[in-house]
Amino acid sequence: MRVRRPGFHGRSIRATIAPMSVVAARSPVARPDVPDLLARARAIAELARERAQQTEVERRVGEDMIERMREMDLFHVMRPQAYGGFEYGFDVFSEIVAAVASGCGSTGWVYGLLASHQWLIACFAREAQDEVWQDRDALATGSYAPVGQAVAVDGGYRLSGAGSFCSGCDNAQWQFLGGMIPQPDGAAKPGFFLVRSADCTIDDNWHTMGLAGTGSKTIVARDVFVPTHRTVAFAALSDASAPGMLAHPNPLYRQSFLAVLPIAIVSPVLGMAEGALADFLAMAGMRTTRGAVAGGNRRMAELTTVQMRVAEASALIDAARLLMARDLAEALASATRGEPISIEVRLRNRRDQAFCVRLLLQAIDALFLAAGGQGLFLDQPLQRTWRDAHAAASHISLNWDSTGSMYGQSLLGLEPKGQY
Numbered sequence: 001m002r003v004r005r006p007g008f009h010g011r012s013i014r015a016t017i018a019p020m021s022v023v024a025a026r027s028p029v030a031r032p033d034v035p036d037l038l039a040r041a042r043a044i045a046e047l048a049r050e051r052a053q054q055t056e057v058e059r060r061v062g063e064d065m066i067e068r069m070r071e072m073d074l075f076h077v078m079r080p081q082a083y084g085g086f087e088y089g090f091d092v093f094s095e096i097v098a099a100v101a102s103g104c105g106s107t108g109w110v111y112g113l114l115a116s117h118q119w120l121i122a123c124f125a126r127e128a129q130d131e132v133w134q135d136r137d138a139l140a141t142g143s144y145a146p147v148g149q150a151v152a153v154d155g156g157y158r159l160s161g162a163g164s165f166c167s168g169c170d171n172a173q174w175q176f177l178g179g180m181i182p183q184p185d186g187a188a189k190p191g192f193f194l195v196r197s198a199d200c201t202i203d204d205n206w207h208t209m210g211l212a213g214t215g216s217k218t219i220v221a222r223d224v225f226v227p228t229h230r231t232v233a234f235a236a237l238s239d240a241s242a243p244g245m246l247a248h249p250n251p252l253y254r255q256s257f258l259a260v261l262p263i264a265i266v267s268p269v270l271g272m273a274e275g276a277l278a279d280f281l282a283m284a285g286m287r288t289t290r291g292a293v294a295g296g297n298r299r300m301a302e303l304t305t306v307q308m309r310v311a312e313a314s315a316l317i318d319a320a321r322l323l324m325a326r327d328l329a330e331a332l333a334s335a336t337r338g339e340p341i342s343i344e345v346r347l348r349n350r351r352d353q354a355f356c357v358r359l360l361l362q363a364i365d366a367l368f369l370a371a372g373g374q375g376l377f378l379d380q381p382l383q384r385t386w387r388d389a390h391a392a393a394s395h396i397s398l399n400w401d402s403t404g405s406m407y408g409q410s411l412l413g414l415e416p417k418g419q420y
Contacts (some may be wrong), residue, residue: 031086032073034095040072041096044111045103045275052104052213052384059206060215061110066171069111070137074100079118080248083133087250090260090328094267101271102278105388106213108268110168114139116264120176121194122253125243127229128194132174140174141166143219146190146234148179156227157182159193162203165395167216173197175219181231191233199224210391238420239340251335258420259331259341259349262397266324266353269392273317273360276385280367281310283382287374309370316363320356327352344410346420351407357398364389 032040048055048065055061069075077093079085093115101108117140121132132138143163150157163177175195180188203218236242237257245253287300300306327349334341368375368386375382392398397419406418 031081034088034092037074037077037088037092037096038099040074041099044069044072044074044107045100045271048100048104048107049275049381052106052381053378055104055106055213056384059212060170061107061168061213063171065107066114066139074111075115075118075137075139077115077118078122078252079133080122080129080250080253082248083122083129084136085118087252089252089332090255090263091325091332094263094270094324094328097264097267098271098274101268102275104213105268105272105275105385105392106211108271109211109214109265109388109392110141110171112264112268113141113167114172116261117141117176119253120192120257120261121174121244122248123237123242123244123257124194124232125229126247127227129244131230132194135173138174139168139172140176140194141168141172142176142178142192144176144178144192146178146180148177148193148221150179150182150188150193150226152182152184153225156225157193157231159195159221159224159226162218162220164218165216166219167211167214169197169202169217169219170215175200175221177219177221181233189233189235191231191236193221193226194230195221195224195226208391210387210389234419238346240335251332251338254335255331256341256346259346260328262350262353263324263328265392265395265398266356269357269360269389269398270317270320270324272385272389272392273313273320273363276364276367276382276389277310277313277317279381279385280313280371283371283374284310306370309366313363313366316359316366320359320363323352323356323359343420347407347410347416350403350418350420354398354400354403357393358400361389361393 047068074096076085077088077096081087097108097112100111121129121140143166147163148159148161150159159177159179161177161179166175169175175197176192177195178190179193181191182188199221201220203220206215206217232242240254240256284300284306289298289300330345331341331349364386368382371382374380396402402418406416406420409416
């Protein structure tokens, strides 16, 4: 059962306050410090670890797990303070996501997207934010590819289309559907349509070898009305000129979205790698080898090859973490100075998002191979982490060939082809 928040007493906000007064209706929310939030995330990770196999079998994160995260206010990390959020940056957010994902990759992946989309909602017009956050617990997920087709009508658009790979769609009350937004004076522009989940249907087609518990199904909209204030063009998000980006005073919301938002799917892989290293160290500390080739009856921890693999994995994880931190810090610094982030930095951040995942995959691969036959058993978390991480790396936003070539084109003086 959902826990009611103080001050609402089960009444509808719409019924008790005037329109556009959602901000005024919020009572102050105590802002937990970062160590407290990380402790909450680690508690979720322990529970997620216990349920990882169940989550994989059910092909979604359970609603009870989502409710635990709600109770711990983990979805409020990047929500604006005016709507009861904490306004922490992507640096803190990435640490929390990694902590959750260290227990279960699918749970961390879904949490990262649902929590980061609180930031994305804040980029929309004030009317859209008020509409979504009338329900303090509202969550949104989505599909970014602009496949939806819309027709302009009075007050908005009629949208139809199917958005695939919509992670956590079972857990969300709202959906971001990518589509083409009609323009009165030219060609349609790609962007987001923010749609109620109740106005869509779910095509349950998510049967995969990795990240099975993310429930990344297809969301289908058929002639759904979307008011104008619930749309935003990708271009406005890229140059930080979207309505909410201009309205919120915190520079957190004035960052080019592809320079920072993909960290929501990089951070889970970081957590997976850290969890894999911890699992491997625990196994190596207790296991005695039996194979004659490797030297039977020797402690696994005494093998030089094992020692080298854990050193390699830890170095790769550190390298990815440092690269992520550098890129996020520079993006925020530009916004804080009131300067638009340069195309060069936007391209570099896109390159690094994919490269970090490449480094983390190398770390997980090294540990998985060093584990030998014991790592193959389905009750061993290492094999699930290996599958989940490789599934994450197949995401088009993390594809090294596409992002690497895009950055290389820029270095070679060519027009980059891709999204940045």
